[in-house]
Amino acid sequence: APVATSSGASPLACAGAAALVATGAALARGRTSKVPRSFFGGSGGSTYKPFDPATELGVQEPVGFWDPLGFTADGDEAAFKRRRSVELKHGRVCMAATIGYITPEYYKFPGFLSPSQGIQFSDVPNGLAALSKVPSLGWVQIIFFAGVIEGAFGFDDYKNGTPGEYGWKVITSDDPAEKSKKLSAELANGRLAMMATI
Numbered sequence: 001a002p003v004a005t006s007s008g009a010s011p012l013a014c015a016g017a018a019a020l021v022a023t024g025a026a027l028a029r030g031r032t033s034k035v036p037r038s039f040f041g042g043s044g045g046s047t048y049k050p051f052d053p054a055t056e057l058g059v060q061e062p063v064g065f066w067d068p069l070g071f072t073a074d075g076d077e078a079a080f081k082r083r084r085s086v087e088l089k090h091g092r093v094c095m096a097a098t099i100g101y102i103t104p105e106y107y108k109f110p111g112f113l114s115p116s117q118g119i120q121f122s123d124v125p126n127g128l129a130a131l132s133k134v135p136s137l138g139w140v141q142i143i144f145f146a147g148v149i150e151g152a153f154g155f156d157d158y159k160n161g162t163p164g165e166y167g168w169k170v171i172t173s174d175d176p177a178e179k180s181k182k183l184s185a186e187l188a189n190g191r192l193a194m195m196a197t198i
Helices: 011-030 077-105 127-132 136-153 176-196
Strands: 112-114
Touching: 077 176
Parallel strands: none
Antiparallel strands: none
16 A cells, blocks of 8 residues: 655655656647747748638637647647548548447348358347457458558648548538538537547
8 A cells, every 4th residue: 555645645646746747848848839030130020821720610619719738839730730631530430430330220231241150230239249240351351441441542631732632522512601611510520429439
């Protein structure tokens, strides 16, 4: 059992608190803001419009701009776009996963999941219990398919244009306000689906 000090705190708790303080200090040092320098005279002020993540899609009521860990504090647009691309990708996968979790409650495909092992779709239970029923070669196929999709559509979509834009014009409109509304809805639904899969 930990021995309490005269102040009532155990040495283990003090060490844990010290580790948290050190980690916080290291993170704060790593996120110092970059100061523009003027080497050739001038006002020293910036001549370009700085990136403001609070004006991007996804800033929605009632929360507004929410970045509790300060990931966007440095104003790095490329890092923001990479994170937005990952957020969209995870949101889309989780929306499909949520539908995949709900649909088997009401409908299952007829026929066999694995004819060689005699496993029918109706034999697969709902929810997480289904994970144990999928044959190992089925998992290989799923992972291979995910790898092909990831490789074909790339990891660098955010570098070439709009994050999450793969050339499929599913969510689009000629009206910019309507398109923005639809893309914001996709972000919100993806965030909700990410919470739903937990």
